[in-house]
Amino acid sequence: MRIVFMGTPEFSVPVLQALVDAGHDVVAAYSQPPRRAGRGKALTPSPVQTRAEALGIVVRTPVSLRDPDAQAEFASFEADVAVVAAYGLILPRVVLEAPRLGCLNVHGSLLPRWRGAAPIQRAILAGDAETGVGIMQMEAGLDTGPVRLEGRTPIDGKTAGALTDELSAMGARLMVEVLGDIAAHPPVVQPEQGVTYAPKIDKAEARIDFSQGAVEVERQIRAFNPVPGAFFELGAERIRVLAADILPGTGSQGAVLDDQLTIACSDGTIRPSLLQRAGRGVMTSSELLRGFAIPAGTQLS
Template sequence: MRIIFMGTPQFAVPTLEALVAAGHDVVAAYSQPPRAAGRGKKLQPSAVQLAAEAHGINVRTPVSLKGADEQAAFAALEADVAVVAAYGLILPQAVLDAPRLGCLNVHGSLLPRWRGAAPVQRAILAGDALTGVTIMQMERGLDTGPMLATLETPVDRKNAGELTTELSEKGAALMVAVLADLGAHPPVVQPDEGVTYAHKIDKAESRLDFAREAVDVERQVRAFAPVPGAFFELEGERYRVLAADVVNESGAAGVVLDDVLTIACATGAIRPTLIQRAGRPAMDVAALLRGRAIVAGTKLG
């Protein structure tokens, strides 16, 4: 097929790679413009832009698709279909209608649960047992279009990074399978029941809330690992907790209970296993405590 690919972060790259490997003609890749990053604040192209350029695919990075000129340029590509994965820009109706078969989206949840920007993190925070990917025919609403295929996977104790990688790979394979036989995947309208919205993550949410139950605090750890990293503060320094266990201990919420950094929550406690101080590499907690003692009775914020 003649395909326009639209995506920005690493989540989208496996789908692009799978389309190329399947022999499709990817005539253009759309991605968000390069952003300033790193200490020097140099402009950095997106993961999709780098991957597309490596394949010699023409990359377009418009700030918006609302203009008539951009929409005309998109339509001029005469694509059979547009494949979208975490692109990050709203697609106007003229763009949705331009490809012969419309626009298909790889979404990282089992729709209609977790429509929106942060489905992986929200699934973990909510304690969902299952999540997955959905291939959806796009329409004007936010992730409201009819579904062509879904694939489930257990959440288990995966963190957001691990789950995102898994879903990106499963979504890539599922998209290729759908495109190989569209007739075998008739669109199914999403049910009205069970709709939830995965609102964009606010940085304030990554501060560990020890006033909650330990199981919820441990979900915070996994939902924000590896980035931005759930954290607590001690004496003005931020400590990012990248992995933790729930343990059957009790005490005043936020207080360290022993010499291995067990931290009391409203119910139960967590015991961090991987931690990172500002400007330093991640390390196991034993290594941290050898260089920075955090004694029992310490109150964490």
């Protein structure tokens, strides 16, 4: 098929690569414009732009698709279908309707649960037992379109990073399957029951809330690994927690209970197993404590 691909982060890259590997003609890749990143704040292209350019694919990075000239250029590619995976820009109706078969989106949840920007993190935070990927026929509403194919996976103790990688690979396989025989995968309207929304993650949510139970705190840690990274503060020091174990015990919420960095929550305790200080590499709790004492009785916030 003649395809315009639309995506921005690492999640999108396996989908783009799978389309190329399957022999489809990807005539253009749309991605968000380069952003300033790193210590030098240099303009850095998105992962999709980088991969597309390496594959010799024409790249477009409009700030918006509401401009008539941008819409006309999009239509000029005369695509059979647009494949969208975490693009990050709103597609106006004229863009949605430009390709012959419309726009297909790789969405990282079991729709209609977790429509919106952060479905993977929200599923972990809510304690969902499973999640998945839907290949959705896009329409004007927020992730309201019918689903052509769906895959499922248990969440277990996975971090958002691990789950993102798994769902990206799953979405790539499912998209190739749908495009291989689109008539065999008719769109199925989403049920009206069970709709939930997954708003974008605010960095303030990453501060660990020890007034929650230990189960909820551990979910918070997994949901924000690797970004933005769940954290607590000790004085002027911000320490990221990348993994933690749930343990029994009681104490004042946020208090360190022993010399192994066991921390009291409202119900139970957690013991961080992987941490990171600002400007340092990831380390175990014992490695951290050898050079940065956090004695029992310390109150964390």
